[in-house]
Amino acid sequence: MSLPTPTYPIPLNPFHEEQPFFFNPPQDDDELPLKEIPGSYDPPFIGAIMDRWDFYYNQGRDGFFRARQEKYKSTVFRANAPPGPFIAKESKVVVLLDAISFPILFDTTKVEKTNFFDTTYMPSVNFFGGYRVLAFLDPSEPKHKALKQYFFNVLASKHDNFIPLLRKSLADLFNNLESQLEKSKEVNFNPISDSASFNYIFELFCDKSPSKTDLGPQGNKTFVDIWLVPQVTPIVTFGVPKLLQLVEDLLIHTFPIPAFLVKGKYKTIFEAFSSSAGPTLDKAKDFGIQRDEACHNLIFITCFNTYGGLKVLFPALFKWLGRASPTWHANLAKEIRNVVKQEGGVVTLAALEKMSLLKSVVYEVLRIDPPVPFQCARAKEDLVIQSHDASFKIKKGELIYGYQPFATKDPKVFENPETFVPYRFMGKAEANIKYVYWSNGRETEDPTVDDKQCAGKDLVVLMARVMLVEFFLRYDTFTCTDEVFLVGSKVTFTSLTKAGTVKTKN
Numbered sequence: 001m002s003l004p005t006p007t008y009p010i011p012l013n014p015f016h017e018e019q020p021f022f023f024n025p026p027q028d029d030d031e032l033p034l035k036e037i038p039g040s041y042d043p044p045f046i047g048a049i050m051d052r053w054d055f056y057y058n059q060g061r062d063g064f065f066r067a068r069q070e071k072y073k074s075t076v077f078r079a080n081a082p083p084g085p086f087i088a089k090e091s092k093v094v095v096l097l098d099a100i101s102f103p104i105l106f107d108t109t110k111v112e113k114t115n116f117f118d119t120t121y122m123p124s125v126n127f128f129g130g131y132r133v134l135a136f137l138d139p140s141e142p143k144h145k146a147l148k149q150y151f152f153n154v155l156a157s158k159h160d161n162f163i164p165l166l167r168k169s170l171a172d173l174f175n176n177l178e179s180q181l182e183k184s185k186e187v188n189f190n191p192i193s194d195s196a197s198f199n200y201i202f203e204l205f206c207d208k209s210p211s212k213t214d215l216g217p218q219g220n221k222t223f224v225d226i227w228l229v230p231q232v233t234p235i236v237t238f239g240v241p242k243l244l245q246l247v248e249d250l251l252i253h254t255f256p257i258p259a260f261l262v263k264g265k266y267k268t269i270f271e272a273f274s275s276s277a278g279p280t281l282d283k284a285k286d287f288g289i290q291r292d293e294a295c296h297n298l299i300f301i302t303c304f305n306t307y308g309g310l311k312v313l314f315p316a317l318f319k320w321l322g323r324a325s326p327t328w329h330a331n332l333a334k335e336i337r338n339v340v341k342q343e344g345g346v347v348t349l350a351a352l353e354k355m356s357l358l359k360s361v362v363y364e365v366l367r368i369d370p371p372v373p374f375q376c377a378r379a380k381e382d383l384v385i386q387s388h389d390a391s392f393k394i395k396k397g398e399l400i401y402g403y404q405p406f407a408t409k410d411p412k413v414f415e416n417p418e419t420f421v422p423y424r425f426m427g428k429a430e431a432n433i434k435y436v437y438w439s440n441g442r443e444t445e446d447p448t449v450d451d452k453q454c455a456g457k458d459l460v461v462l463m464a465r466v467m468l469v470e471f472f473l474r475y476d477t478f479t480c481t482d483e484v485f486l487v488g489s490k491v492t493f494t495s496l497t498k499a500g501t502v503k504t505k506n
C-alpha cells in the first residue's frame with residue numbers, strides 16, 4: 001500500500017523523553033488535616049429537588065459541581081446527586097472531584113457497587129429480562145465473577161476479528177459520510193457512527209450482520225435506541241426552553257419510565273441475539289450460566305456498554321481533533337501512514353503500539369472527555385479519604401459519587417487541564433495515564449473478576465485507535481463543528497480532504 005504523506009509544515013515534537021510533559025505528580029502526605037466534609041443536603045426532600053434543578057437547569061452539569069467546589073473551597077463535599085426522588089432511592093452523596101480522592105471508587109475492598117452502574121439509580125430489571133445484569137453486580141456476588149470470567153473468555157475468542165471487522169464497518173461509515181457530504185454542506189456524524197458501531201459489535205459477537213435479523217438495517221435506531229432512552233433519560237436534559245423545564249423534569253427525572261413501554265422492542269432485540277449468537281451463548285454453561293441469562297447479559301454488554309459508550313466516544317474523538325489545528329491532523333496522518341507502510345500495509349495490534357502520537361491522542365480524549373461521567377459506590381466500612389489538601393471521614397453506608405471530568409482535569413495533576421494536548425501522554429509521560437480513569441479504574445491497570453473496571457477496556461482503546469487510523473489513511477484533514485448532545489457531543493462534518501489532496505504551504 002503506498003499512501004501519500006501530507007506536506008504540511010510539521011512542528012518538531014515538543015516533548016523531550018527526559019521531561020515528562022505537563023505533569024505535577026501529587027505528593028503522598030499522611031499529615032493532611034482531618035476536616036469535616038463541607039456541604040448540606042437540606043432542607044429534607046426539597047434540597048434534593050433544588051439540587052436537581054441546579055444540575056439540569058440553573059447551573060448545568062459542570063456549573064453544579066464548580067459552584068459547590070468554590071462555595072465550600074473543597075473538592076470533597078456533600079450534595080444531593082441527580083436525579084434523586086423518586087427515581088433514585090437515595091440522593092445524599094459525598095462528591096469527589098479531584099484525582100487523589102477519586103480512586104477510592106475503584107477499591108472494591110472498601111466500597112460496594114451493588115446496583116450502581118454510572119449513577120445512583122438502577123433501571124428496572126424488566127429492561128433486562130428480569131435479571132440483574134453484570135454491570136449492577138458487586139464483585140462479592142459469585143455471579144459477578146462467573147459472568148465477568150465468561151465475558152473475558154468471549155472477548156478472547158473474538159480477538160482475531162477485532163481489527164478486520166472494525167475496518168470493514170469503518171469503511172462503510174466513511175463511504176457513507178463521504179457520499180452524504182457530496183450532497184450536503186454539513187453532515188451529522190452521530191447517526192452514521194452509531195450505525196457503524198452497532199453493526200460492528202453485533203457482528204463481532206453474533207457472527208452476522210444485524211441487517212440479516214429482524215432488527216433490520218436500521219436496528220440500532222428503531223430498536224436499540226428506543227430501549228436505551230428510558231434507561232438514561234434520568235441523567236440527561238434535552239435542553240428544552242425554560243417554559244417546558246417543569247414538564248421535562250416531571251416526565252423524565254421524577255418517575256422512572258416503565259419498561260413495558262419498550263417490551264416489544266426488547267423482545268425483537270432478544271430474539272436477534274438469541275438466534276444469532278449461538279456459539280457465544282453455548283459457552284455460558286461452562287461458567288455455570290444459563291443460556292437465557294447469558295443472552296440478556298450479552299445484550300446489555302453489546303447495546304448498553306459498548307454501543308452506548310461508542311455513541312459518546314467516537315464523536316468525542318472528532319470533536320477534539322476538529323478543534324485542534326490541521327497540523328495535528330498532518331502529524332497523525334504521517335505517523336499512521338509511516339507505520340502502516342513499514343508493516344506492509346496491514347493494521348495490526350503491533351503496528352498500533354508503535355503509533356505513539358495516536359496512542360496519546362486517544363488517551364487525551366479519554367482524559368478530557370471521559371464517556372461515562374459519573375461513578376457511584378457505597379462505603380463498606382468507615383473510611384478516611386484524602387484530597388490534595390485534607391483528609392475526610394466517610395461513614396460506613398454513605399454513598400460516594402465521583403464526577404470524573406473534574407477528576408481527570410485536576411489542575412494539581414495536569415497542567416493546562418482544560419486544553420486538548422495531543423502529545424500529553426507521549427514517551428515517558430505515558431506513565432501519567434495512571435490518572436486517566438474512564439474505565440472505572442486506572443488506565444495502567446487491567447480489569448479483573450474482583451473489581452468493577454470495564455471488561456472491554458482494551459477493546460475500547462483499540463476501537464478508538466483503529467477509528468483514527470482508518471480515518472487518516474483515507475483523509476488528510478477535515479473540519480467539523482460540535483455541540484453538547486445528551487451525555488456527549490453532536491459532531492457535524494463540514495469538510496473532508498482525501499489523502500494526497502492537501503497542497504503544501506511551503
Ligand code: HEM
Pocket residue numbers: 113116117118119134135136137148151155301305306308309310313371372374375376438439440451452453454455456457459460
Ligand atoms: C466506549 C465504550 C465503553 C465505555 C465508555 C465503557 C465504560 C465503562 C465504565 C465506566 C464501566 C464502569 C461503570 C461503573 O460501574 O461505574 C464499565 C463497566 C463495564 N463494561 Fe465497559 N465501556 C465501554 C465498552 C465496553 C465493552 C466493549 C465491553 C465488553 C465487550 C464492556 C463491558 C463492560 C462490563 C462487563 C462492565 C461491568 C464490569 C463489572 O461489573 O465488573 N464495556 N464500562
